[in-house]
Amino acid sequence: MKLHQRISAVEKIVEHHFSDTQLITSAITHPSAVEGQPVSASYERLEFLGDSILGAMVATDLFERFPQMDEGELTRLKISLVSGATLSEVSQELGIGPLIVFGESEKGTGTRGMHSALENVYESIVGALYLDAGYEKTHEFVRRTLSPYMVPERALRPISPKSRLQEVTQRDYKCAPEYKLVGEEGPAHLPTFTSVVFVDGARMGRGTGSSKKESESAAALDALRNLGDEETIKRVGASDAAPVAGAAPAAGGLS
Numbered sequence: 164m165k166l167h168q169r170i171s172a173v174e175k176i177v178e179h180h181f182s183d184t185q186l187i188t189s190a191i192t193h194p195s196a197v198e199g200q201p202v203s204a205s206y207e208r209l210e211f212l213g214d215s216i217l218g219a220m221v222a223t224d225l226f227e228r229f230p231q232m233d234e235g236e237l238t239r240l241k242i243s244l245v246s247g248a249t250l251s252e253v254s255q256e257l258g259i260g261p262l263i264v265f266g267e268s269e270k271g272t273g274t275r276g277m278h279s280a281l282e283n284v285y286e287s288i289v290g291a292l293y294l295d296a297g298y299e300k301t302h303e304f305v306r307r308t309l310s311p312y313m314v315p316e317r318a319l320r321p322i323s324p325k326s327r328l329q330e331v332t333q334r335d336y337k338c339a340p341e342y343k344l345v346g347e348e349g350p351a352h353l354p355t356f357t358s359v360v361f362v363d364g365a366r367m368g369r370g371t372g373s374s375k376k377e378s379e380s381a382a383a384l385d386a387l388r389n390l391g392d393e394e395t396i397k398r399v400g401a402s403d404a405a406p407v408a409g410a411a412p413a414a415g416g417l418s
Contacts, residue, residue: 169262176257177288177304179296190291191259193280195266195351206287213290214245220305221245228313235330240318242326244309247282247376253308254281259288268352279374324383328360328368331392336363340386342379346371358382362390 170187174180181187190209197204221244225237232240243249254260263280293301325340332340346357358378360368367389370381 181295186291190287192264195268196264209287209290210283213286217289236318243317250285251278251281254285328383360386
């Protein structure tokens with residue numbers, strides 16, 4: 164499929180004609196397709212922007228739609244909605260998969276690579292739409308595609324490490340955890356990311372994964388272990404929940 168056909172198909176999905184076609188071109192371009200080119204040529208920067216905008220829009224919708232929910236329920240529901248599993252499913256249903264531009268090195272990675280790309284491209288499209296069409300048009304797209312998933316039952320599902328850490332830090336420290344990407348290595352088709360998470364200014368966890376989000380999830384789980392969170396210990400087992408080797412006591416964080 165030619166690039167202009169891909170762009171036209173995406174514009175039909177989002178119901179918007181882009182004035183700046185470079186934005187939507189980058190939004191559907193996997194890093195493996197533009198190795199050696201400026202970072203703006205792929206979806207990575209737009210994914211960063213879209214992730215933040217998406218989170219704010221979903222949080223606003225949930226706050227208005229479910230006035231009876233407390234902070235913990237809203238947090239669980241929000242994280243479920245913006246999770247990789249949900250976004251990749253929505254992206255696939257919208258028909259975005261065949262429109263993503265991959266490099267040769269990525270084409271053999273199979274389901275795992277596509278799952279991550281679908282999630283990332285949904286967020287990058289949100290970012291591109293926001294820059295080209297503004298807040299309201301972007302919010303319309305988010306509502307139209309995610310509203311079917313905005314059901315209270317999702318707040319009752321098993322909580323993710325990031326969601327649990329958010330609950331714990333807001334309850335005990337009155338702050339949100341802060342994640343920082345500290346390492347990225349390996350080829351574009353098989354990268355390894357390393358992230359750390361800070362709680363109230365102290366580094367509390369570290370984790371690696373095949374995507375930025377996976378590494379953050381691993382870091383969150385490590386932080387929960389180091390904080391001695393009972394729910395985490397119950398879920399992963401007391402032996403697995405012991406602090407990692409070389410970790411400082413939970414009260415002081417990790418060096």
